[in-house]
Amino acid sequence: MGERATHQRIALVTGANKGIGRAAAELLAGQGMTVLIGARDPRRGEQAAAALRAAGGAAHAVDLDVTDQATAREAAGWIGARFGHLDVLVNNAGITGSGQVSPEDAHDQVPGSVDLDMVRTVFETNVFGVIAVTNAMLPLLRRSPAPRIVNVSSHAASLSLTSDPEGPFRGLLPSAAYTPSKSALNALTVQYANELRKDGILVNAVAPGYVDTDSNDHSGHLTPAQGAAVVVRLAMLGADGPTGGFFGEDGVVPW
Incomplete structure (x- = not known):
């Protein structure tokens, strides 16, 4: 009991110098955690931490x-x-690749004409980067009394939603890069959850919603803090919390 009472809770958020990552870091800090701002740009990372x-x-x-x-x-x-x-x-760092900001550029991700190098670049960050960071951090997570991994995904990752011709994404142009990368991230989340369940490490994917960020040219209707709320909720799960799930602010998101 004494160890738990004095346990300093540490959270690492990747891509945390702006947007949803920064909002998640702020909310976790508000919960009393020591937050580590993961950033590619040391200057921006230090500015956010300061x-x-x-x-x-x-x-x-x-x-x-x-x-x-x-x-x-x-x-x-x-x-x-x-x-x-x-x-x-919190595996938050991600890129959209071209075609996620303006309708004119969205054709860059259409499967029949997509540039394979762009697809590889998106997967390098959104999928392979999650594996690299998670595996590097696993020994440290195993030393925690309540380890949690949260992978920031997207509603667009849902095969159920995106395959429905009458569904909410019926107007979205087909994507061979960003959208499949997030579907792959969801699949990866399930596999990590299956591996780590026995160790008490809860692993879940979250869909923050349409958040006002650089990646969509600030066209989203949710604030970063609103989008980050579900991220933090999954990061703070109790021992009886779910693992291997996909959640949005309103609950379970279909695969």
């Missing part, structure tokens, strides 16, 4: 490019040396 500290939170910047396994290992080494463990990993 802003959280100025607001009364405990935050540190961590240099982390999810497409570079070496930086993931170095980040894990630094976290291990500084804190000895990790309680929450």
Whole structure:
């Protein structure tokens, strides 16, 4: 009981210098966690961490490019040396690739004419980067009394929703890059959950909703904090919480 009472809760959020990642970091700091701001740009990462500290939170910047396994290992080494463990990993870093901002460019992701290099680039961050970071952090998560992994996905990842010709995504142009990368992330979430269930590590995917961010040219109707709320809820799950699920603010999202 004494160890749990004094346990310093540590959360790492990738891509946390802006948008949903930064909002999630702010909300986790508000829950009393020490938040590690993972960012490719050290300057922007430090600016975000400084802003959280100025607001009364405990935050540190961590240099982390999810497409570079070496930086993931170095980040894990630094976290291990500084804190000895990790309680929450939020795999938020992601890219849309071209065609997610303006309708004119959306044709770049249409499967029949897509550039394979662009698809590879999107998967490198949105799927392979999650594997690299998660595997680097697993030894630290295993040292936590209540380890949680949250993968930031998208409603567009739902095969049920996107395959429905009368569904909410009927007007969305087909995508061979961003949308399938998030579907792959969901599948990956289930596999990690199956592997880690016996260890008490809960792994879930979340769909934040249509959030006002750089990735959609700020056309979203939700604030980053509203989108991050479900991320934080899954990061704070109790021992009896779900694992291997896909959730939005309104509950379970169909696969």
